[in-house]
Amino acid sequence: MTTRARLAVTLKYASLTAGCLVAAVPLLVVFLASLKSEEELYGETPFAPPSNWFNLDNYRTAFEEGQMVDAFVNTTVILIISLIGTVLIGSMAAYAVSRFDFRGKRLTMFLFLLAALVPGVTTQVATFQVVTGLGLFNTRWAAIALFMGTDIISIYIFLQFLRGVPKSVDEAAMLDGATHWKIYRTIILPLLKPAIVTVVIVKGVAVYNEFYIPFLYMPSRDLGVVSTSLFRFQGPTGTQWEVISAGIVITVIPTLIVFLALQRYIYNGFARGATK
Amino acid sequence: MSRSRTGHPALKVAEPVGAAAPAARHQRVRRPLAERAGRRATPYLFIAAALVLLVVFTYVPVVSMFGYSLLDWDGLDPVSEFVGAGNYAELVTRPELFGVFTVSLYYFGGTIVQLAAALYFAVILSFKVKFRNFFKGVLFFPYLINGVAIGFIFLYVFKPDGVLDTLLGLLGVADKPLWLGDRSVINYSLTGVSIWRYFGLNLVLFLGAIQSIPAHLFEAAQMDGATRWQQFRHIIVPGIRPVIGLNLILGVSGALSVFEIPYVMTGGANGSATFVIQTVNTAFKYHKVGLASAMAVVLLALVLVVTWIQRRTIPDDTTELS
Numbered sequence: 389m390t391t392r393a394r395l396a397v398t399l400k401y402a403s404l405t406a407g408c409l410v411a412a413v414p415l416l417v418v419f420l421a422s423l424k425s426e427e428e429l430y431g432e433t434p435f436a437p438p439s440n441w442f443n444l445d446n447y448r449t450a451f452e453e454g455q456m457v458d459a460f461v462n463t464t465v466i467l468i469i470s471l472i473g474t475v476l477i478g479s480m481a482a483y484a485v486s487r488f489d490f491r492g493k494r495l496t497m498f499l500f501l502l503a504a505l506v507p508g509v510t511t512q513v514a515t516f517q518v519v520t521g522l523g524l525f526n527t528r529w530a531a532i533a534l535f536m537g538t539d540i541i542s543i544y545i546f547l548q549f550l551r552g553v554p555k556s557v558d559e560a561a562m563l564d565g566a567t568h569w570k571i572y573r574t575i576i577l578p579l580l581k582p583a584i585v586t587v588v589i590v591k592g593v594a595v596y597n598e599f600y601i602p603f604l605y606m607p608s609r610d611l612g613v614v615s616t617s618l619f620r621f622q623g624p625t626g627t628q629w630e631v632i633s634a635g636i637v638i639t640v641i642p643t644l645i646v647f648l649a650l651q652r653y654i655y656n657g658f659a660r661g662a663t664k
Numbered sequence: 665m666s667r668s669r670t671g672h673p674a675l676k677v678a679e680p681v682g683a684a685a686p687a688a689r690h691q692r693v694r695r696p697l698a699e700r701a702g703r704r705a706t707p708y709l710f711i712a713a714a715l716v717l718l719v720v721f722t723y724v725p726v727v728s729m730f731g732y733s734l735l736d737w738d739g740l741d742p743v744s745e746f747v748g749a750g751n752y753a754e755l756v757t758r759p760e761l762f763g764v765f766t767v768s769l770y771y772f773g774g775t776i777v778q779l780a781a782a783l784y785f786a787v788i789l790s791f792k793v794k795f796r797n798f799f800k801g802v803l804f805f806p807y808l809i810n811g812v813a814i815g816f817i818f819l820y821v822f823k824p825d826g827v828l829d830t831l832l833g834l835l836g837v838a839d840k841p842l843w844l845g846d847r848s849v850i851n852y853s854l855t856g857v858s859i860w861r862y863f864g865l866n867l868v869l870f871l872g873a874i875q876s877i878p879a880h881l882f883e884a885a886q887m888d889g890a891t892r893w894q895q896f897r898h899i900i901v902p903g904i905r906p907v908i909g910l911n912l913i914l915g916v917s918g919a920l921s922v923f924e925i926p927y928v929m930t931g932g933a934n935g936s937a938t939f940v941i942q943t944v945n946t947a948f949k950y951h952k953v954g955l956a957s958a959m960a961v962v963l964l965a966l967v968l969v970v971t972w973i974q975r976r977t978i979p980d981d982t983t984e985l986s
Contacts, residue, residue: 396892400788400793401794403784403785403788404785404788404789404793404799407781407785407799407803408799408802408803410860411802411803411805411806411860411864412802413827414817414818414820414821414827414860415806415817417820417821417827418817418820421820433830434820434826434827434830435827435830476713477713477714477717478714480710480711480713480714481710481711481713481714481715483710484706484707484708484710484711485707485711487707488706488707488710490704490707490708493707496711496715499715499718499723500714500718503718503722503723505967505968505971506722506726506964506967507917507921507940507963507964507967509921509923509940509943509944510921510940510943510959510960510963510964511722511725511726511729511960511964512725512944512947513725513729513732513943513944513947513953513956513957513960514724514725514726514728514729514732514957514960515721515725516739516947516948517725517728517732517739518720518721518724518725518728522720533717533721534721536717537717537718537720537721537722538717538721538722540718543714568706568710572710593808596810597808597809597810597811599810599811599812599924599928600923600924600927600944604944604948614810615810615811615812616812618810618812618813618816619812619928621816622816622819629820629823632816632820633820635816636813636816636817639810639812639813640809640810640813643808643809643810644805646808647801647805647808651797651801654808655800655804655868655872658807658865658868658869659868659869659872
């Protein structure tokens with residue numbers, strides 16, 4: 389290897405290592421902080437290791453005072469219902485559009501396309517009136533309805549996928565006398581499995597991380613989800629960084645587990661569903 | 665522009681169903697009348713749920729937002745006053761309302777840095793590298809993290825005498841600014857956080873785009889003795905130019921609607937308020953729904969214009985790479 393080539397290789401790995409340090413160090417120092425006592429945290433540098441690696445006091449405090457158990461229950465309920473709803477509603481709509489020719493189809497598709505461009509946060513000014521008008525304010529249904537109702541990307545993902553499925557597959561079933569509902573249920577839905585995986589991942593991450601919708605529509609403490617409960621850690625009692633750090637770690641761990649378990653699907657999913 | 669693309673779903677919709685229609689029509693002739701009516705209702709039944717949700721949670725709000733923007737209304741009072749274009753006039757004449765768009769410039773600058781870094785790492789990772797998946801995973805993971813958690817992580821990092829100050833101290837930097845306290849620094853700090861958060865997505869998108877370049881192009885180039893730089897310049901850049909363009913435009917609309925990071929970290933204090941923060945504060949803190957709606961309408965118009973430019977400048981069939 390020439391000197392120049394060796395230098396290039398060195399630079400390559402040096403820059404990759406530097407990039408990874410920038411990505412990882414903020415997470416690692418927070419993890420260290422979550423294991424420290426208050427005195428330790430303020431007495432030493434942020435990089436000093438904790439005196440006891442198994443000090444879980446801050447996690448206990450975070451779970452108890454931060455109501456993180458409630459938060460995970462609420463998030464899970466909202467996540468499951470809105471994911472099921474999104475998959476069913478989106479796949480049914482995609483089935484209608486890809487397999488039928490009907491009046492108003494072009495207009496419908498145009499409405500979906502246009503809606504995908506509307507930035508969600510700003511229209512909350514007016515969405516708020518709709519949600520309160522429907523009596524959903526301060527209920528989990530506010531978040532569920534909005535997560536299901538504003539999901540246009542998943543319809544596109546299903547639509548895209550269905551275009552690749554030859555129509556002869558369901559036409560054959562129709563000749564056998566199957567109803568459209570039966571074809572959707574027994575043929576289309578199972579065929580859509582890879583697209584469902586994509587939708588569940590992209591949407592699931594978005595719902596788990598969503599902050600403003602639950603913050604705005606579910607102000608009651610008991611309805612806190614992971615994001616809003618964590619947000620309340622920065623309370624009037626002053627900043628207890630060791631407890632906040634534990635809260636951060638509690639929030640990030642499920643994400644990390646899902647990421648490690650589903651890496652390949654996650655990369656593909658985001659590459660496909662990312663433009664929104 | 666080929667119409668038969670198999671790529672990205674989001675940006676193109678209406679597609680002629682001509683292929684299916686003749687067969688369907690042919691069948692219809694032989695079916696009894698009642699069944700025909702049922703068949704005609706079927707697609708509407710399948711799309712009904714999606715359409716109702718779309719109308720209730722997107723179109724009703726958007727349309728009523730236009731209406732509210734003409735009112736002087738607190739959002740609660742049954743009584744409101746019609747002020748016509750008054751809110752828009754107020755928006756244009758009060759510089760503190762419109763001026764926050766300058767904050768978007770920081771984030772747009774950040775997008776450029778972010779795209780450049782993502783491109784660099786994507787190119788490196790698409791050639792032979794040890795621990796490739798490890799590097800890719802670490803660099804991508806921040807994108808998946810909860811925004812509130814990211815906000816708090818960086819409040820801790822930026823804290824006076826905190827992580828960043830300690831690191832700079834080790835490097836011998838004595839004079840450290842107040843990262844979130846100094847008005848001339850705060851938007852750089854927050855932009856940095858934004859880069860940290862979204863960089864991973866660009867990386868994965870670029871990596872995917874580079875991998876979809878046919879391998880034989882690289883093989884041929886290598887046989888001709890092309891250097892890595894030449895391969896980058898003449899194969900990779902032209903191959904993924906549409907993706908770069910798309911990400912750049914998405915960066916513009918993203919920069920216009922920045923919200924979560926500054927809202928969580930500073931609440932918009934110290935000159936870090938963005939247009940969206942100001943809009944939601946105007947609506948939900950100061951209860952000026954009319955004015956806030958006018959602001960939302962302006963932002964919506966801007967984003968639509970940017971998207972329109974995107975659709976004009978980036979041909980249809982290339983958006984699939986995104």
